[in-house]
Amino acid sequence: MRLLYSQNSLVFALGCLALAAGGVAWLVGRAPLAQWLWLAGTLPALLSVVVDTVRTLRRRDLGIDVLAVIAMAGALALDQALTAVIIAVMFASGRALEGFARLRAQREMTALINRAPRTAQRMDGGSVETVPLDAVAAGDRLLVRAGDVVPVDGLIDSASVVLDESALTGESVPVTRRQHETVCSGVVNAGPPFEMRASTTAADSTYAGIVRLVASAQASRAPAARMADRYAAWFVPLSLALAGIAWAASGDPVRALAVLVVATPCPLILAVPVAIVSAMSSCARRGILMKNAGALEHLARAKTLILDKTGTLTTGQSELVSVRSEAGNTPEQLLTLAASLDQYSGHVIGQAIVGAARRRGLAPLPASDVQEQGGAGMSGVVQGQRVLVGALDYVLDGLSGTPAWPENFLRGVAEEGGSAVFVAVDGALAGALHLADPLRVEAPRALRRLRRDGLERVVMLTGDHHQIAEAVGTALDVDDVFAEQTPANKLTVVTAEQQRQITAMVGDGINDAPALAAADVGIAMGARGATASAESADVVLLVDRLDRLADARHMAGHGLRIAGQSVAVGMGLSLVAMVAAALGWLTPVQGAVLQELIDVAVILNALRALALKPERGTRARLSQEQWQQLEQEHEALLPMLDRLASVADRLPDSGNQAAMDDVRALYRELTETLLPHEQADARQLYPKMADMLDGDDPLATLSRTHQELFALCRRLGGVLASVPEAADAPTESVAELRRLLFGLATLWRLHFAQERELFQSLV
Incomplete structure (x- = not known):
């Protein structure tokens, strides 16, 4: 890409130099010299576009560049050297501008490659030596200095570390990791130096795989080329026909030349690739890697989504x-x-x-x-x-x-x-x-967003037996569930769904690789997923979160819409200019300048795709530290929920005094710990959350759950108060106590799950 950009820039520079020198020669009365200089400035651009046109014709495609060849050759044939060199300059400037825009659009992906570490600090006894990255082996102890990129995947040996994971996740806030936690290569040490133990070699590390995927993405041929060829099938004949009519009606071949000039080089071949690559770059900034540009188009247009269960809809870990x-x-x-x-x-x-x-x-x-x-x-x-x-x-x-x-x-x-x-x-x-293996917290929200964004059908595949699969499918409201599936069965399901409409498949394991490769667009979950699935997929979510898929589809759709807008506006203006030229209102030189203005406008519009962001329904965000604090508070309260179910299970029908003492002790703990926590949430946390969300009362559901929990606790206290402490409880009181305890355990777990989903949506 850089070489092509340099070549186009050189052709543009030569054309400008020849145009300026010829202008000076014409002003001093050296018209023949000016003609030769303008001819010399035209030839490099003409040669370049002829080569590209021949390549296109060899593929049996009618490339849109053929209009540029005809326009420049026609201008030279009509002794319009000035027109020819202006066309050459405008054409080369458009290509150079396109190259610059694509380089700018690929900046995020290129940055991923350029920041790959080359060396590591290996610890040997009490000394530290700098070694080539390839020399690092699994089990080596490494020192990661402040500001260094983590060279390989491994386990943290230090008590705690602060990491900048933005290159992989797109999140700018540093995160804290503890001893024995996994650290991925490619993240940056944002705190003091720390020690780690390598778990893989450099070649097998997360970041090395990402670099390979990025290289593949940058080498892919954009679908814009196919789109341009499709439009060329009618646009080129239309342009030639209009030029012929203008010539025949006026008897002036220069008028036909003016028509061809304003049809060249056509915004189509400039706007679409710039918009597509810009959208890919925006996705990469969010940790969503499109391996080829065609994946973006298919993802935006997919109507069926097939999801593997384990590791995709669930966390993949017990x-x-x-x-x-x-x-x-x-x-x-x-x-x-x-x-x-x-x-x-x-x-x-x-x-x-x-x-x-x-x-x-x-x-x-x-x-x-x-x-x-x-x-x-x-x-x-x-x-x-x-x-x-x-x-x-x-x-x-x-x-x-x-x-x-x-x-x-x-x-x-x-x-x-x-x-x-x-x-x-x-x-x-x-x-x-x-x-x-629990459902991902963000899974229900991600599927709701995808349906809102135009997805029509959601299918779940799993190797688990039907009972578990149906439970997960019902919880997520999927349209169809296929259980006890082998890799061959998964491939069959994907093929069958493709017969209906464009299909996307999401998976993370080796057994998902055939289905991912067969789908219209295969999506691999997480940079830490199996290599086979990542290599078979067209899209890799570098962040192990399903809501990034909703982000990817949202941005892909907007990227395509921007490309379509640029094409529609650009080609519409070109057609208007062609009619004006056919009527004699534009000379070839004026047409070339006008076409250049149109090209610049559509490229600038296409570059809007660089600023694409995920759909957000909130005005503010929770920090990672706030999220972790809320998670820790919930974790600290989970043992009490376990005791609710355990005490209810152990409660005998006779309601003996020892069992009743357990219930009373649990009730005191509820009123002293769990209820004050919920009351503090209602008074302090919920108002802050409400300010981050849209709507008149966005936390009404959670507040209603609080009311039910408080009511059950009051009822539990009332039943206990009705039973004397020195006596056994009657059977009907025991049954009521058991019902209340089980009800509290179930409702409180549901409430915690609702809060977790809400809080994570704000992170």
Whole structure:
């Protein structure tokens, strides 16, 4: 692109020099010399456009540049050297301006390549040495200095780091990462130096893959070329016909030349590629990489969206859903004991449990005599207690007696999806953990935005069984669900949907690669996704968030509309000028100048696509720090929600005094902790949120949920007050207490989920 821009700039410079020198020669009375100078200035542009036209004709396309060839050749044949050189200058200036605009539009993508690190600071003992990036191996300890680009993917060894992830995510606010968290190559250290341990080589790192994808995107041929060819099929014959009519009607070939001049070089071949590449650059700035320009057109026009479930609609990672604790154990104690053993395991479920404990402010304890049985569970001693963590059969082995609740717990986990981890302490079953791959917080909002933006059909594919798939599909209101799908089945579904209308496919795994390649536009989720899916896809979302897909479609549609506006206005003005030239109102020189003004106008209009931004419904935004604070507050309250369900499960029909004491203790905690939190939200947080949102009362739904929660709590207190503390509760009171506890647990989890979705939409 830079070479082509330089060539066009040279042709433009030679044309300008020849035009100026010829003008001087003509003014001093050297007309023959002026003619030769103008001829010399025309030939480089004529040669350049002839070469391009021959290439186009070899592809059996009628390129729009043929008009420029005819116009310049015709001017020379009619001894109109001045007209010819002006056409050459205007044509070369248009091409140079187009090249400059495309370079400017590709700046965001080029910046991604130029900032790729070349070296790394490897730590060897107490010394630090600078080594080539290719010399870094997995397991190497690296030092990332302040302002350095992280060279490879790895794990953070320092307590905490501050990173600028804007190059990958488009978010300008630095984020804080903690020890043992993953850090991606390509982000910038925005704080003090920190240490990390490489987990991949440079070639396999996130940023290296992004650089390869960017190089592919820049090398792609824009669909604008195909669009120009389609328009050329009728525009070139129309121009030639109008020129012929003007010649025949007037008997003056110069009038025909004037018609061809104003038809050259045509805004079509300038505006469309500039608008398309500008839109691609705007998308890249938001962490959305279009590998080829055709992807942008297909994404904007797609009517069917096919989504893989795992890793696309869900996070792709196990997270703690709930904790069931038996008498004598709180959910916090149970989770701490499980994490204390799992911290010694590399299993993904174990790491999910450890992560959940740390997010809730629970520190895993040291354990001894730790043993792991692959695929079954772990055992060890924690603070003098013998603890077993794992599958039900593993935990129950050797225990005397089996309670009834584990089977019910397993049945509920199977219906909702996920896995169950049981915990036994000193020979007794102490409780269980429910872990699942949850829906992405932004998924419902992203699908609503996509439908609002013209998407007509949403289909979900998954390898999970029908029960789990239908539950997810119902939650997201998709149009069709295909469960238990193999890669071959997914390919079949994509092919069938393509028969109806333009289809986009979103996935993140290796098994999605064939379907992504077959779709009209394949979209890979996240820069950390499988290499095969990223290479098969046409669009890669560098940020692991589904709402970026809605951003991409919104900006792609606006980019195409800007291109269409430029074409319509530019070609409309050209047609008006052609009619004026045919009527003799414009000379060839005047037509060339007018055409140049039209070209400049449409290119400037096309460059508006550089300023494209995602659709936003709010006037203000939450910072990452505010979002993290809100998340931490919710995490701290989740154990209390677990206790609501656990106490309700353990509540016997007889309502004995010990069980009632548990309910009363829980009620006191609700009134002292959870209710004050919600009241503070209603008085302090919600008014601030309302100022960021449109509408008269945008948080009315959340406020209504508060009213229901407060009412249930009051009802719970009333039932407890009706039961004397020294007596067992009657059966009808126990049933009411159980109903209220389960209702509070369910409604509060729903309320937290609603708040999370709202808060994340403001980040």
